[in-house]
Each structure stands twice: as C-alpha cells, then as structure tokens.
Amino acid sequence: MIGRAALTLAALILTVAVAAPWRWSLPPGVVAPIVPADNPMSAAKVALGRRLFYDADLSIDGTMSCASCHEQKHAFADVNATRPGVHGDPGRRNVPGLANVAWLSSLTSADPRVTTLEAQAMIPIFGLEMGMHGSEQEIPRRLTRDVCYRRQFRAAFPDRRGRIDMTSVAMALASFERSLVSFGTPADRGALSPQATAGKAVFDQTCASCHSGPIFSDGHFHVILPVDKADRGLAEATGRAEDEGRFRTPPLRNVAVTGPWFHDGSARTLRDAIARHPVMLDAADTGRVLAYLMALTDRGFIENPAFAYPDDPCGSK
Amino acid sequence: MFNALLAAALLQASAPAHDRCPEAVAPPAELSGWASPRPLGAGRTVGRATMLTPGVAVAARLPSTRDVRYVVRPEKPGGSVSYGGVFAFTVTTPGRYRVALGSGAWIDVLADGKPATSVAHGHGPACTGIRKMVDFDLAAGRYVLQVAGNGTADLPLMVTKLPA
Numbered sequence: 211m212i213g214r215a216a217l218t219l220a221a222l223i224l225t226v227a228v229a230a231p232w233r234w235s236l237p238p239g240v241v242a243p244i245v246p247a248d249n250p251m252s253a254a255k256v257a258l259g260r261r262l263f264y265d266a267d268l269s270i271d272g273t274m275s276c277a278s279c280h281e282q283k284h285a286f287a288d289v290n291a292t293r294p295g296v297h298g299d300p301g302r303r304n305v306p307g308l309a310n311v312a313w314l315s316s317l318t319s320a321d322p323r324v325t326t327l328e329a330q331a332m333i334p335i336f337g338l339e340m341g342m343h344g345s346e347q348e349i350p351r352r353l354t355r356d357v358c359y360r361r362q363f364r365a366a367f368p369d370r371r372g373r374i375d376m377t378s379v380a381m382a383l384a385s386f387e388r389s390l391v392s393f394g395t396p397a398d399r400g401a402l403s404p405q406a407t408a409g410k411a412v413f414d415q416t417c418a419s420c421h422s423g424p425i426f427s428d429g430h431f432h433v434i435l436p437v438d439k440a441d442r443g444l445a446e447a448t449g450r451a452e453d454e455g456r457f458r459t460p461p462l463r464n465v466a467v468t469g470p471w472f473h474d475g476s477a478r479t480l481r482d483a484i485a486r487h488p489v490m491l492d493a494a495d496t497g498r499v500l501a502y503l504m505a506l507t508d509r510g511f512i513e514n515p516a517f518a519y520p521d522d523p524c525g526s527k
Numbered sequence: 528m529f530n531a532l533l534a535a536a537l538l539q540a541s542a543p544a545h546d547r548c549p550e551a552v553a554p555p556a557e558l559s560g561w562a563s564p565r566p567l568g569a570g571r572t573v574g575r576a577t578m579l580t581p582g583v584a585v586a587a588r589l590p591s592t593r594d595v596r597y598v599v600r601p602e603k604p605g606g607s608v609s610y611g612g613v614f615a616f617t618v619t620t621p622g623r624y625r626v627a628l629g630s631g632a633w634i635d636v637l638a639d640g641k642p643a644t645s646v647a648h649g650h651g652p653a654c655t656g657i658r659k660m661v662d663f664d665l666a667a668g669r670y671v672l673q674v675a676g677n678g679t680a681d682l683p684l685m686v687t688k689l690p691a
Contacts, residue, residue, distance in 0.1 A: 265606060271678035272592065272606030273631070352607060521600065
C-alpha cells in the first residue's frame with residue numbers, strides 16, 4: 211500500500227514537472243515566439259529534442275545528425291558552401307544558423323509553405339541530406355531499442371503515452387530548436403565599440419529595411435544575387451515569374467560565424483557578402499558595418515552547454 | 528500529422544546527382560599505397576587498438592559503434608547503426624602526417640589521451656577513392672586514431688607522412 215502510494219506520488223511529481231510551463235529567458239521588449247498549440251514547450255521535450263538533434267541514428271546509415279551540419283560553434287551553421295548528403299549527393303543550399311529560429315515566420319531559404327519547425331525537421335531527415343525516405347519506420351525502431359529514449363519520450367509526451375514515432379520526434383526537435391535563443395551580443399548589451407556604433411548607424415540607414423526587428427529579418431523574400439536557373443528560389447514554390455531569385459532575408463545575429471554566406475554559400479567573406487548587396491557603401495562605411503556585424507556575435511549562445519551534445523541524457527553516469 | 532510533415536519534406540527533395548568517375552585515378556605519391564590495401568580488423572578499445580603502419584594502406588573492417596569504447600567521445604560520434612574503431616600508430620620521424628579515408632567518417636588523433644589539433648583537412652583527389660584527408664603535425668611518439676560514424680563496416684584507411 212505504501213509502495214503504491216509512493217509510486218502515485220512519484221508519478222504526480224513527474225507529471226507536475228513535465229507539465230510545468232516553459233519559461234522563456236528573454237530580454238525586455240522581446241516577445242515570446244508563437245508556439246504551435248499542439249506542441250507546447252516543456253523542459254522534457256527540449257531535453258529529448260536536444261538528444262535527437264545530436265543523434266546520427268536519424269540518418270539512414272547512422273553517419274549524420276542534425277548537428278553534423280548545424281554546429282554550435284558556428285551558431286548552428288557550418289563552414290561549407292553546401293554540404294553533401296548522406297549518400298554523397300551534393301548539397302543545394304548553404305546551411306543556415308539556428309539562432310532565434312522560433313521567431314521566423316517561414317523556415318528554409320525560399321519556401322513560405324514551411325511555417326513550422328516540426329515540418330522543417332522532416333525535410334532533411336527524409337530528403338537527400340539524411341536519406342530516410344523509404345525507411346519511415348526505421349527511426350522509431352532504432353530509438354525504441356534505447357531504454358533512455360523510452361524514458362525520455364514518456365516524460366516528454368505523457369499525452370501521447372510516450373509514443374515513439376516521427377510526429378513525436380519532429381515535435382521534440384522543434385522544441386529544442388525553439389529553445390535556441392540568442393539575445394546576448396555586445397550589441398544587445400549596449401557594449402559597442404565606437405567603430406561598431408558608427409556601423410550601426412550606417413546599418414540602420416542602409417540595411418535595416420530588410421534586416422529588421424529583433425532578429426534582423428523582415429521574413430520577406432528578396433532578389434539580391436543574379437537569378438540562377440539552377441536555383442530559382444521562391445519561384446520554385448510559387449511558380450510565379452516575379453519570384454525568380456527571391457530568397458528570404460536571413461537573420462543576422464552571429465552572422466560573423468555562420469559563413470560562407472548567401473543561400474548558395476557563394477560569398478566567402480562577410481565583406482564580399484556586403485559588397486554583393488545592392489547598396490552603395492564606401493570602404494570606410496563597409497568597415498564600420500563589418501564592425502557592427504562582428505558585434506552581433508553571441509559567445510554565450512555559441513558556448514552555452516545547454517545546447518551542446520548531451521553526454522548523459524538519463525543521468526546514468 | 529506525420530503524413531503532412533512527410534509530404535512537405537518530399538516536396539523539398541530533388542533528384543540525386545552523384546559524381547561520376549569514368550576510371551580510377553592514381554593517388555599522389557605520398558599515398559601510393561592506397562590502391563593496394565591489406566585487410567585489417569579495427570580495435571574496439573584503446574587497450575586493443577589495432578596498429579597501423581604509416582605509409583601502408585589498410586582495408587579496415589570496423590565493428591558496430593555500439594561495441595566501441597572510445598577514449599574521448601568523438602565530436603560526431605555516429606549513431607548506433609554506424610561503425611567505428613580504434614587504431615594506433617607510432618611516429619618515429621616528426622613531421623606532418625596525413626590520415627586518408629575512403630569515407631567522411633569522423634576521426635580523432637589522440638596523444639596521451641588528448642585530441643591533437645589538425646592543421647589542414649579536405650577532400651581527396653577526385654576519383655582516387657580518397658574521400659577525406661586530415662593533416663596533423665606530430666612529434667615522435669605513439670598515437671591513437673579513433674574512427675567514428677562510418678556508414679559501413681568497411682573503410683579504406685591510411686596514415687602517411689607527407690614530404691617535408
């Protein structure tokens with residue numbers, strides 16, 4: 211009887227812990243992102259999503275995880291123009307950073323139809339990147355073998371009875387990605403050098419019409435580079451000629467560590483990336499803007515152990 | 528929900544486009560042994576690390592990642608369905624050494640249990656079968672080579688000293 215009571219109490223404590231509301235840690239003036247109603251944030255989901263993010267069992271041969279391309283030290287981008295997929299197929303677009311993706315109104319560089327991180331997560335998993343198309347049951351099968359995963363899914367999805375399927379996987383990955391919040395740059399702290407302060411003034415005048423708001427993106431699709439018939443950008447999603455070569459304005463926090471730049475990774479330096487925009491900046495102003503962009507690097511984000519590979523997800527050590 | 532997510536994912540996929548190699552290309556001189564590897568089973572622990580000889584290519588047979596105990600957790604450890612292994616090699620002549628692989632597997636070269644810092648990395652020459660090369664400046668001594676996250680149990684592998 212006592213044993214059963216203890217078990218009930220333990221279950222109650224676990225339920226309360228799981229059901230505890232997620233607390234966003236945001237600076238004043240930043241409103242929490244919109245989260246899908248059917249996938250509310252929880253610490254258990256974020257912890258599970260973090261482990262899944264680093265797990266190469268999400269790729270067909272176990273060689274590639276989300277983190278293979280989204281490296282924390284590069285603000286969850288990587289240093290390649292594009293990355294080949296798990297079978298060596300050439301990558302098509304540059305890997306974007308993930309800081310503050312929770313605030314993006316659409317995911318991917320040129321498809322406004324992908325509006326949730328849950329949907330986006332499936333694109334690389336079942337695409338050429340991780341190669342799971344045709345093996346839809348394989349990931350749940352692999353995860354179910356692991357006792358720690360079973361425990362984590364039960365904690366994260368009590369409403370789904372801990373069911374391990376791709377819906378839960380997508381929800382957990384999305385929850386972790388939403389937790390990737392970066393508002394701790396020198397610019398955020400008001401700790402700009404004189405050069406960066408001057409750069410901010412230039413940036414506000416010439417760049418902020420598109421790189422706007424708290425995440426430095428208007429979320430719209432613009433033509434910056436010459437149209438490339440091999441990658442028609444937004445037109446591939448809409449079929450409209452006027453959308454040829456349009457790509458979504460990328461957010462800029464941590465931009466200095468996410469190079470190479472542009473959707474195709476064709477700009478090898480940040481200076482080149484600035485120069486290829488249709489704005490006229492002389493060398494002095496370019497240098498000032500560069501100083502400002504460098505001040506958008508959030509070391510606390512890049513080095514945050516809460517976002518790193520989880521060495522001991524179930525506390526077994 | 529999953530079907531909707533999958534449909535969206537497949538919309539994004541495009542046809543694969545593999546590189547084609549009409550014929551194999553001989554590797555550069557410092558990797559001349561690459562084309563004639565000898566079979567070798569990989570170790571599962573540092574205590575049972577398999578010895579490599581610099582300049583001699585091997586066709587390594589790797590155990591399942593689940594059976595490998597690494598000295599240092601690889602930065603990209605590979606999933607449970609991948610393969611890995613533990614090797615060792617001795618450097619008698621200090622200099623720049625290259626680890627060449629036939630895959631994109633993650634490697635660590637450890638000296639006294641700590642990862643050495645690579646000085647260069649890149650793809651192998653086209654059509655040689657070398658997919659990845661990582662260079663290290665190494666002093667004389669014994670080194671452990673960890674291989675992690677290989678997609679198959681077979682891995683062409685070679686450690687070689689580069690010309691000064």
